[in-house]
Amino acid sequence: QVQLRQSGPGLVKPSQTLSLTCAISGDSVSSTSAAWNWIRQSPSRGLEWLGRTYYRSKWHNEYAESAKSRIIITPDTSQNQLSLQLNSVTPEDTAVYYCARWLDTTSGSLMDVWGQGTTVTVSS
Amino acid sequence: QTVVTQEPSLTVSPGGTVTLTCASSTGAVTSGVYPNWFQQKPGQAPRALTYSTNNRHSWAPARFSASFLGGKAALTLSGVQPEDEADYYCLLFSAGAHVFGGGTKLTVL
Numbered sequence: 001q002v003q004l005r006q007s008g009p010g011l012v013k014p015s016q017t018l019s020l021t022c023a024i025s026g027d028s029v030s031s032t033s034a035a036w037n038w039i040r041q042s043p044s045r046g047l048e049w050l051g052r053t054y055y056r057s058k059w060h061n062e063y064a065e066s067a068k069s070r071i072i073i074t075p076d077t078s079q080n081q082l083s084l085q086l087n088s089v090t091p092e093d094t095a096v097y098y099c100a101r102w103l104d105t106t107s108g109s110l111m112d113v114w115g116q117g118t119t120v121t122v123s124s
Numbered sequence: 125q126t127v128v129t130q131e132p133s134l135t136v137s138p139g140g141t142v143t144l145t146c147a148s149s150t151g152a153v154t155s156g157v158y159p160n161w162f163q164q165k166p167g168q169a170p171r172a173l174t175y176s177t178n179n180r181h182s183w184a185p186a187r188f189s190a191s192f193l194g195g196k197a198a199l200t201l202s203g204v205q206p207e208d209e210a211d212y213y214c215l216l217f218s219a220g221a222h223v224f225g226g227g228t229k230l231t232v233l
Contacts, residue, residue, distance in 0.1 A: 002133045022182065046225035047170070047213055062220050064223055098169055102222075108176025111215060111222075114169040 002026035004099050004115035012093075012122050014085055015027040018086040022099030029075045029082055030055045037111070038073060038084045042095035052102065053082055089122045096120075125220045126150050130225040133233055136204045137229055140213075144228045146214030148165040152195035153216065159197035160215040163208075170213060174199065207230050 008020035022036070040055060041047045051063035053073045057072035063071050072085040086093060099115040127149040135204040136142040145162075146153060153159060155177055162170035172181045174190035187202045197214055209232040 039222075039224075046226050049215075049222040049224060052222075064221055108155075108179050109217070110160055110172055110175035110179075110181070111162075112172045112175075112181065114171075118201050 002113045004100060004113055006097070006099055006115040006118045008097075008118055008120070010119055010121060012089055012120060013124050014090055014122055015088055017090050018084070018093060018097075018120055018122075020084045020097055020099075020118055020120070021081055022083070023079070023081045024101075025080075027101065029053075029080050030077055032056055033104045036073075036075070036082045037100045037102055038071075038082075039098045039100055040093075040095040041098070041117075044092075045095070048095075050084070050086075054102075055099065091122045094120065094122045126216065126221070126223045128214060128223050128225040130212075130214060130228045132226065133229040133231065134200070135231045138204060138206055138232055140204050141200065141202045142204060142230065143193070144201075144212055144214075144230070145193060145198045146198070146216070146225050148216055148218065149198045150218060153192065153197045155192075157216040157218050159190070161188075161197075161199045162213045162215065164211045164213065173212075194209055201230075204232055208232055 002008040003025045005023045012018045035052045037052040038050040070087045074083045096117045129147045161173040164170040171176045173184045178190045211227045213227045
């Protein structure tokens with residue numbers, strides 16, 4: 001059974017960097033049939049996809065246009081996890097952050113496993 | 125950037141049938157954008173319901189079915205139960221990016 005366990009601080013000061021980690025069990029961050037995503041949810045913005053990392057002969061990263069200038073998603077094969085860095089945060093970045101697996105199967109593609117969510121507040 | 129539109133809210137009676145839809149600003153929704161539907165209850169992470177044309181996740185009851193309707197993705201709940209009251213989100217994949225709809229708040233009353 002695949003599980004994603006998130007960790008990271010719940011409070012970040014404005015202008016600083018938000019950093020979260022998502023530890024994977026039951027699958028591999030290097031899987032060639034999965035992509036590993038970061039998503040956030042807030043009352044004002046709803047569910048918002050931030051970006052993803054995946055391995056297909058080499059590593060690929062894709063980011064939402066809204067976050068592209070401030071976001072880095074990094075896979076860590078030694079720890080079997082992925083991390084999120086969001087720079088220069090403002091109170092607008094206050095949200096619940098999720099990691100999630102996107103899986104390609106013979107019957108279709110689905111976002112099937114989610115982390116437990118991390119509530120991050122940006123405040124001084 | 126793609127905008128995905130859902131009904132903000134719907135109400136259904138217990139035992140009734142309701143259809144939620146998911147439209148894309150770029151045109152008709154097809155299997156090529158890998159539509160996924162999720163259910164979310166307060167304080168919980170979204171939970172996958174259906175994917176592709178009409179594949180149900182292992183936990184999803186048979187009363188949930190996905191289809192395409194008038195150029196939109198659709199999720200139909202038949203024989204609605206009180207525990208189906210929740211927020212429902214669709215997800216599309218377009219031009220290398222995932223885009224969520226704004227969600228439909230389903231009330232069972």
